[in-house]
Amino acid sequence: MTTSTPEIVFAGCNGGALTEIADYEAVGGFQALVKARAMTPDEVIDELNASNLRGRGGAFFPTGRKWSFVPKPDKLDKPHYLVINADESEPGTFKDREIMLRVPFRFLEGALIAAHAIESEHVFIYIRGEYEAEFEVLVGALEQMRARQLLGDVTIVVHRGAGAYICGEETALLESLEGRRGQPRTKPPFPAIAGLYASPTAVNNVESITTATSVLEIGGAEYAKLGVESSTGTRVFSLSGNVVNGGNYELPHGYPLRDLIDEFGGGVADGRALKAVIPGGSSTVILTADEANRVTLDFDSLVGAGTAIGSAAVIVIDDRCCMVQLAVRVSQFYQHESCGKCTPCRVGTKWLTTILQKIENGRGTQADMDLLVSVAERINGKCLCPLGDSDAIAVMSYFDKFRDEFQAHIDEGGCPFHGSSSLDDLLAPVAMHVHDQAPGSTREAAHA
Amino acid sequence: MSAIYDEIQGIRARYPESLSAVMPALQLAQERNGGWLSEQSFRDVADALDLTPAYCLSIASFYDMFRLEPVGEHVIEVCTNISCGLKGAQQVVEAFESELGLTAGETTEDFTLRTVECLGGCGWATIVAIDNRHRLHVQAGDVPRIVAELRGIEWKEDDDDLDA
Numbered sequence: 001m002t003t004s005t006p007e008i009v010f011a012g013c014n015g016g017a018l019t020e021i022a023d024y025e026a027v028g029g030f031q032a033l034v035k036a037r038a039m040t041p042d043e044v045i046d047e048l049n050a051s052n053l054r055g056r057g058g059a060f061f062p063t064g065r066k067w068s069f070v071p072k073p074d075k076l077d078k079p080h081y082l083v084i085n086a087d088e089s090e091p092g093t094f095k096d097r098e099i100m101l102r103v104p105f106r107f108l109e110g111a112l113i114a115a116h117a118i119e120s121e122h123v124f125i126y127i128r129g130e131y132e133a134e135f136e137v138l139v140g141a142l143e144q145m146r147a148r149q150l151l152g153d154v155t156i157v158v159h160r161g162a163g164a165y166i167c168g169e170e171t172a173l174l175e176s177l178e179g180r181r182g183q184p185r186t187k188p189p190f191p192a193i194a195g196l197y198a199s200p201t202a203v204n205n206v207e208s209i210t211t212a213t214s215v216l217e218i219g220g221a222e223y224a225k226l227g228v229e230s231s232t233g234t235r236v237f238s239l240s241g242n243v244v245n246g247g248n249y250e251l252p253h254g255y256p257l258r259d260l261i262d263e264f265g266g267g268v269a270d271g272r273a274l275k276a277v278i279p280g281g282s283s284t285v286i287l288t289a290d291e292a293n294r295v296t297l298d299f300d301s302l303v304g305a306g307t308a309i310g311s312a313a314v315i316v317i318d319d320r321c322c323m324v325q326l327a328v329r330v331s332q333f334y335q336h337e338s339c340g341k342c343t344p345c346r347v348g349t350k351w352l353t354t355i356l357q358k359i360e361n362g363r364g365t366q367a368d369m370d371l372l373v374s375v376a377e378r379i380n381g382k383c384l385c386p387l388g389d390s391d392a393i394a395v396m397s398y399f400d401k402f403r404d405e406f407q408a409h410i411d412e413g414g415c416p417f418h419g420s421s422s423l424d425d426l427l428a429p430v431a432m433h434v435h436d437q438a439p440g441s442t443r444e445a446a447h448a
Numbered sequence: 449m450s451a452i453y454d455e456i457q458g459i460r461a462r463y464p465e466s467l468s469a470v471m472p473a474l475q476l477a478q479e480r481n482g483g484w485l486s487e488q489s490f491r492d493v494a495d496a497l498d499l500t501p502a503y504c505l506s507i508a509s510f511y512d513m514f515r516l517e518p519v520g521e522h523v524i525e526v527c528t529n530i531s532c533g534l535k536g537a538q539q540v541v542e543a544f545e546s547e548l549g550l551t552a553g554e555t556t557e558d559f560t561l562r563t564v565e566c567l568g569g570c571g572w573a574t575i576v577a578i579d580n581r582h583r584l585h586v587q588a589g590d591v592p593r594i595v596a597e598l599r600g601i602e603w604k605e606d607d608d609d610l611d612a
Contacts, residue, residue, distance in 0.1 A: 079464070088568050089565075089566060089568060090566075091529045091530055091531065091565075091566040091570065092530070092531055092566075092570050093568065093570070094568045094569050094570050094571060094572075097568055097569075122464070128568065129475075129511075129513045130513070130567055130568065130577065130580070130582075131568065132580045132581065133581070133582070157462050157463070159468075159471070159472070160471070160472065160475060161471075161511070161513075162471055162474075162475065162511035162512070162513040162514055163511050163512030163513035163514075164510065164511050164512060165565065165566075176471070177468060178465065178467060178468055179465070179466075179467030179468045179469065179470040179471065179507070180467070180507070181506065181507060181510040182510065182511075197464055197465055238570060238571055239571055240531035240570035240571040240573060241530075241531050241534045241535075241570075242534050242535075246531075246570065246571030246572060246573065247571045247572070248571065278530075282529075282530065313570070315530060315531055315534075315570070317534065318534075321534060326530065329528075329529070329530055329533060330530060333529060333530075333565055333566070336565060337565065339510075422533070422534050422536075423530070423533045423534065423538075424538070425538055426528055426533045426537065426538045427528055427538060427541055427552055427563050428528060428563065428565075429512075429528070429562065429563050429564050429565055
């Protein structure tokens with residue numbers, strides 16, 4: 001990395017990994033924990049509030065406030081749980097795995113600080129099943145911490161997921177952790193009151209927890225000086241797609257999006273022109289190249305541009321990509337990952353895919369364009385969780401901003417890219433499970 | 449009592465409520481059964497956790513990483529979500545298909561080839577998981593060497609450069 005920007009999450013790494021406890025201690029490791037344990041839980045929460053740290057999983061909810069919602073033990077006689085969401089699966093996002101690989105102790109130190117703040121002795125880390133190397137690093141780091149008796153009265157269990165995007169939704173995650181199918185719950189009650197085993201629970205993202213360590217270390221007020229007013233501190237941006245150097249880059253909030261692509265990503269790859277950018281993971285509204293050139297990477301700027309910072313996953317798309325094909329592939333993902341609980345999502349995501357494939361294959365009519373909008377409207381806001389909304393919002397943003405391209409598919413009776421699009425013929429996951437066997441997830445259907 | 453009964457009791461003890469152990473118990477059963485869950489696997493897990501095999505199946509069928517049919521000795525999974533797709537994932541899939549003589553989704557004694565949703569390595573596309581270990585920056589041209597390696601055939605170095 002060629003950065004002179006402040007490092008918070010990856011501080012002390014020098015581009016490598018701090019997986020030995022002595023190396024972590026040599027860069028000031030566990031000082032924040034000592035500090036936190038000398039403070040009352042409320043004082044720790046005050047420090048987080050002063051930092052204005054907001055959740056890095058995608059919802060951007062203030063971390064300190066989330067912790068303050070967990071009732072005090074004398075108000076509700078149940079155990080408190082801290083559940084850390086390491087089920088990173090939003091397409092475009094790969095930051096939490098690098099955090100766990102390179103600064104596992106800073107992450108686990110943050111877990112102990114958070115446990116102290118919410119007065120919990122039970123921590124569960126729900127890590128996505130596909131992250132095998134990361135799981136092993138965490139288990140190894142925990143062993144080193146146990147040998148040094150750093151955990152105190154706290155137990156930390158690393159629980160492996162088994163391949164389900166929906167388990168990144170906090171109530172689905174809790175269901176899964178309890179040993180059920182990962183289907184979202186109705187809210188309220190919110191997890192802070194009735195979460196894991198119907199007990200008060202804080203659910204936080206890996207990066208939020210890791211950053212909490214740094215907040216305690218340098219102080220909330222000092223942390224708040226980084227970044228911009230609406231979005232303090234640094235963020236680990238996951239950069240992917242048509243750039244020369246994809247990867248994770250820790251930058252202060254407020255950094256210009258175009259500079260991330262050009263200075264850190266080495267620019268758009270293969271000398272192509274920028275066509276669009278998905279700024280915060282596949283669920284967020286797409287930006288045209290013009291819009292992308294104007295925004296900065298923070299909450300206000302991206303909301304002002306009609307999108308969101310989401311999970312800070314920046315996907316760069318060059319001029320070789322057909323937007324209808326992009327919509328098909330994104331919609332196939334949400335269709336595949338829909339848990340099936342709410343009808344508008346279960347049926348609607350399949351309909352969106354089907355209509356989009358029809359348009360892509362040259363059999364679409366003008367009426368299909370209206371039907372696409374109608375189906376999207378019937379999903380939006382009508383389910384327990386935002387999975388179906390994400391499909392509808394993403395696809396409709398491609399439709400709204402690249403309508404000419406959709407129209408060209410109707411007018412020309414086929415894809416105007418004539419087989420040259422970068423996503424041409426891209427094969428979505430093949431049915432291995434009964435619930436996968438839907439039209440649209442096999443190659444035959446894609447070519448029908 | 450099955451061979452994994454005692455190990456599952458150890459897993460069970462980590463959780464305040466034993467139902468939480470069903471997923472790790474299924475993971476263990478799958479690992480011990482050559483990478484997939486048979487009817488006997490479900491009976492073993494159910495027996496160890498006082499559940500029914502049907503309940504265990506209802507959990508396994510929800511999650512993508514549980515396999516309900518036998519898999520090959522090596523499982524090759526190519527991510528074809530958008531970031532990998534933009535970087536040529538489809539060409540990687542096709543290279544594996546032609547090198548293995550398989551269509552994605554098929555299984556032989558030696559190999560299972562499938563395409564999967566985002567593996568969380570988007571900036572290092574294309575990501576290929578081989579027996580759950582992620583290879584980064586895989587290009588179609590790297591595939592013959594990967595397959596030779598898995599077949600235990602010595603690969604003659606030429607202009608090939610594989611990032612792993």
